[in-house]
Amino acid sequence: MNIVDMKSSAAPLVTGAKWSFVTRRVRRADIRLLDRDLTAATSGDLVLAEVQTIGNHKRLQLSDGRFSALYPKDRIVLACADRFAEDQYEGVAALCPDGSDLLAGGGVIGEMRSRHGKIKRPTRLSVIGRLANKDGRVVNVSDFGLPPSQGPKPKHVIGVLGTGMNAGKTAAAAGLVNGFARFGKKVSAIKVTGTGSFGDVQAYEAAGAAQVWDFTDAGLASTYRQPIGQLDSLTRTLLAASAQNDIAIVELADGVSQVETAKLLRSHTYRALFDAFVLAAPGALAAKGALHWLDSEAQIKPIALSGLMTQAPLAVAEAQTLGLPVFSREELADPATASCLIGLLEHPAQASVA
């Protein structure tokens, strides 16, 4: 049954609402109408919701880079999207008239499928409707992404991979950014997969990146369950947008065997975008497992190890038996390390000599 008068003016309800991080590229003047058909929701649709009960997420990441504490009855603008986070939630891009879940503090709304045993229930949201333009077409964050590009990329591209969530990938990526920047290079830092969050991009900015991008700049609120071709394309787009830099540091979310990450890494055309990879791990055994997976499934041999394990000298000593240098974030942030890595990228034959 079609309800003719599903669309009403959004202006009174959107006024005063908190706009979340994943919506930061949206041109707010385009928002005119409210679409109450929740069954048609797709990933990336802009959603106006009201906070029912505060659960796990007590704060929202705003589009201007600040946190905002959440209160019941707050009106917030989010993007409907999937979520993959082993130590938080798995959720899908769906909206329910009875209420939906705040799946990520960066502003992702959807329906939780499962949660980590130590994580509270999600903050619960009442869905007011999807936000639409003057023609009634629901606005999607993809409308404001960078146009796809296959243009030239920076001279060097280093990928940062991990054994899983919280392996220390972002710290390693930020360390690399800082080291290369202090070595006098212009660095672009890119997060190509994951769920929209300002934590990573702010870490890159703080490390001295000349330019920072993430997949939200390419029009996705989350990359979970998105077509691999689209993720490949967005990586090329963000690299092309970084072309004026000397080097790009590219972080891929979650572990190497996570479904989208694994598919990307198995693709030789995708791997060819990178000159080298650094692997972050919380421990030596995890590193060993990931190295084996990378070798057997993706023919990738990282040039160095890093991650949470570098905080533990015993773990470092064990990891050093794996035959790769192990760098802490501080060591990656040393321009002397950047000098060495540039040499290995430009003269790969010397890696075996080393």
Added chain:
Amino acid sequence: MAQVYFRPGVPGALPEAWVIQPEVARRAPPVLVVHGLNRETELMTRLLASQADVTGRTIVLPVFDRTSWPRFQRAAGKDRADWALLSLLEVLRSEGWIGDATPDMSGFSGGAQFVHRFAWLYPDVVGRLCLVAPGWWTFPDMRGVYPYAMGTGCPNDTAAAFRLRANLMRFLDRDITVMVGELDVQQDRNLRQDPYVMEQQGSNRVVRARMWTAAALRASRRLGLSPRIRFELMRECGHGFGDCVANGALVRSFVPFGQTPSRLPTTKMHLRLEEVA
């Protein structure tokens, strides 16, 4: 006549520097000259100024003050003189004192210690090297950990060791002149004399310079390079910069003409290995 300028620094962050600009600049990269533990930069500036005019090259003498960089000669030691020099190069370029060309680098005594370590850490940042009479060296072998050599001993030094090993070929693949006065055989207070160094490197600067040159030649050949490493014993010179300038014609190698000398034939280098080993 060359003009000498003083560029103030920022304690702990940016070394002061003397900048000698030739009257007629040629299209040649600048030369960075690093002082020894005595930090005699005013003397060095005075003695090198005329060579700036002879070669048409800008000469930069950073001053690693005793308070901020007490052990600058270790380069990547606790006080990170290497970071300070990277900052200075960036500032001098942004202020127009020097251009983007890769500078050559020369060091005397403790300055030579710094220079060979800095060039090893940042092989793409500097060009030709002139290393004069350092008290001790970082050896291109595995017989110790940094700053003695490029081996590993504990988890904390493996990153440093990896950097040295990974950079070794690029470090050695350049013109390197090693010089020392033939009378520089005194065991003065600035000469490191602990048993480990005495055994690893020899008992005085002449022996140590010969041993390092031999080790560098061996390492170069092992890596498949045609070495461009030259050893020169300065006649009637001891361990003084003025002495080496007056008696040893140090300046010609310390601030050479800008063009790259032709590659030395390998056969000659074999002879030189015999000479120094």
